[in-house]
Amino acid sequence: MRDILIAGNWKMNKTTAEALAFAEEVKGIEAGDNVDLAILAPFTQIGALKDAFEDSDILVGAQNVHQMPSGAYTGEISADMLDELDIHYCIVGHSERREYFKETDADVNAKLKALLAKGITPILCVGEPLNVRGMGGHLTHVGVQVHLDLAGIPITDIKNIVIAYEPIWAIGTGKTATPEEADMMCGFIRGIIEGLYDDVSAERIQILYGGSMKPENAAELLAKENIDGGLIGGASLKADSFIELARIAAESVK
Numbered sequence: 001m002r003d004i005l006i007a008g009n010w011k012m013n014k015t016t017a018e019a020l021a022f023a024e025e026v027k028g029i030e031a032g033d034n035v036d037l038a039i040l041a042p043f044t045q046i047g048a049l050k051d052a053f054e055d056s057d058i059l060v061g062a063q064n065v066h067q068m069p070s071g072a073y074t075g076e077i078s079a080d081m082l083d084e085l086d087i088h089y090c091i092v093g094h095s096e097r098r099e100y101f102k103e104t105d106a107d108v109n110a111k112l113k114a115l116l117a118k119g120i121t122p123i124l125c126v127g128e129p130l131n132v133r134g135m136g137g138h139l140t141h142v143g144v145q146v147h148l149d150l151a152g153i154p155i156t157d158i159k160n161i162v163i164a165y166e167p168i169w170a171i172g173t174g175k176t177a178t179p180e181e182a183d184m185m186c187g188f189i190r191g192i193i194e195g196l197y198d199d200v201s202a203e204r205i206q207i208l209y210g211g212s213m214k215p216e217n218a219a220e221l222l223a224k225e226n227i228d229g230g231l232i233g234g235a236s237l238k239a240d241s242f243i244e245l246a247r248i249a250a251e252s253v254k
């Protein structure tokens with residue numbers, strides 16, 4: 001009953017020429033009912049991809065936004081600027097931004113609000129590092145992130161947010177959470193949404209898994225009750241594996 005979303009997070013990869021070559025290969029994919037497909041691209045490629053995917057089933061998104069509406073923030077991009085590009089999604093709070101760019105939960109919360117005000121769907125990333133998992137603190141860690149990141153976001157907006165559970169130890173490492181571990185964490189997050197909002201919001205919200213998801217393991221992960229798609233890094237960079245992931249998603253609609 002929830003759509004499956006396959007969202008490619010390209011991170012800092014591909015020139016615009018390379019992005020357009022990819023688009024040429026994938027733009028004919030038919031997403032099918034109840035499957036959403038997206039590429040979350042570096043800022044410089046968004047305009048070209050929007051044009052290339054104009055008549056296709058593939059949506060375009062960004063990977064970051066600044067929380068302030070405008071001003072002296074050299075090198076940053078505002079929600080207004082993204083809105084002008086007519087994008088659908090924007091990642092918020094990816095673990096790489098939290099770690100390398102010192103984004104706090106307060107920053108993440110402000111970014112969510114800036115995007116929601118413009119009607120852009122945030123993909124909120126949460127997840128625990130390896131040492132926290134090793135100590136058994138993953139539920140607390142992710143629970144605190146979800147509470148802080150969603151602080152003050154009203155029930156009318158929660159349906160416009162996607163959440164991605166991305167255990168940091170599984171990102172780019174080749175190590176995937178088992179389908180059971182991933183499903184348990186996505187279910188745990190759904191339970192928090194029910195507590196903070198209501199059961200309808202919990203039932204509706206799309207919760208993705210991210211971390212070394214690829215054609216070889218996607219079917220098993222997507223078969224799980226609480227996993228509504230994937231935020232996919234490495235495996236989204238090659239056209240053939242993105243096409244394969246889209247096919248697996250279409251077969252996984254519950």
Ligand code: PGA
Nearest residue numbers: 171172211212232233234
């Ligand atoms: P990965 O990245 O699929 O390369 O592990 C996922 C992500 O960081 O969103």
